[in-house]
Amino acid sequence: MSDPMRPPVSPHHSHTASLRSDRSGTRASLRTAVVSEVLQDALDRRVKATGRDALDVLDTGGGSGNFAVPLARAGHRVTVVDPSPNALFALERRAAEAGVADRVKGVQGDAHGLFDVVERGGYDAVLCHGVLEYVDDPAEGMRNAVAALRPEGVLSVLAAGLGGAVLARALAGHFTDARQALQDPDGRWGPGDPMPRRFTAEQLTALVEGAGLRVGAVHGVRVFADLVPGVLVDTEPAALDALLRLEAAAAELPAFHSVATQLHVLGETPGATEV
Structure with a gap:
């Protein structure tokens, strides 16, 4: 969100600040900070490449909108596909409370029957977060996610490590x-x-490449956060901030991918802008 005390900024910069502000300063941010940063950088490149301020984003298995609502607050149009009516109801309420109900659409469905409810090739970015762990065929789930992308689109994959x-x-x-x-x-x-x-980094990248994308980046998520006792960070904001910085520093180092609670892979179509 823009700050009325600051001078006007370009729409591109405004989007960046809006999404990143959603993941700062809370314990919950330990679960989303690294992914939010990588995803926003990728979307910023798509905004610049397309010349459009708002992108069309598909969030498969997006639940109550942990990523969808911040993306909508950043100005993008987000379609969430989830099999749970309760999750979609929570998404609707959350989007309304955030003032972005007009930019968030919830649809009941799953990865297997994805194109029964959404358009093929209709999205600039697809989020496949917490989906591959549960589908019968991860390769099919990945192929469907990729088939939803427009040319030069971006795929964000997050799975249990x-x-x-x-x-x-x-x-x-x-x-x-x-x-x-x-x-x-x-x-x-x-x-x-x-x-x-659960997946290793090698298994996850093989799925992305097998679906026809190139791997732009691999990150370890929650490398330390799930191992650190809550008492060390819950009562000390400076400690939480330091842990967030540590997570960011370790995320791209392959040595830490093998101990991360989650793994994030950014896949891009061969013609997309390089990471």
């Missing part, structure tokens, strides 16, 4: 679970594991 789960189970003293997750084809630590599937 195998290494982070192994590390978390081991640090909690569940050593057998940790070994099971490490050896299981889907990265699950046992029958009680609520996550159907």
Whole structure:
């Protein structure tokens, strides 16, 4: 959002400031800060390349709008596809409260039947966050996400990381679970594991490339955040800010991808502007 005390800025700069302000200064920002930064940079390049202030964004599995509403506040038009009516109701309420109901559209559906509810090739950017873990065929889910893109579009993929789960189970003293997750084809630590599937960075990038995109960037998300006791950051804003900076510094380093709770891959069509 623009600050009335500041001089006017270009629409492009205004969009950047608006989205990034949504992820600063809260514990929840530890889960979204890195992805928000990478995604906004990619959208800024699309804005510049197309000459349009507003892009059409598809958020598959977007739920209650953790990314969709900030993107709409940044001026973009966002369609959210989610199988849960309750999530879509929460999205509608959240968008209304943020004053962006006219730029957010919720549609009930899933990745398998994506084109029963949205247009092929109709979007400048597609978000596929927290989807590939749950679909029957991740490769098909990825292909559908890519097929929704316009030429020179951008795909943002966020999925659960195998290494982070192994590390978390081991640090909690569940050593057998940790070994099971490490050896299981889907990265699950046992029958009680609520996550159907986890990925390594190599598996995720292979899915993106297999769907015809080039990988623009790979980031580890929540490398430290899920391991740091909440008491260390919940009562000390300076500590939270320092942890956010640490997460950002480690995100692009391949050495930390193997222990991240989540992995983020930015895929771009071959003609898109380089990262």
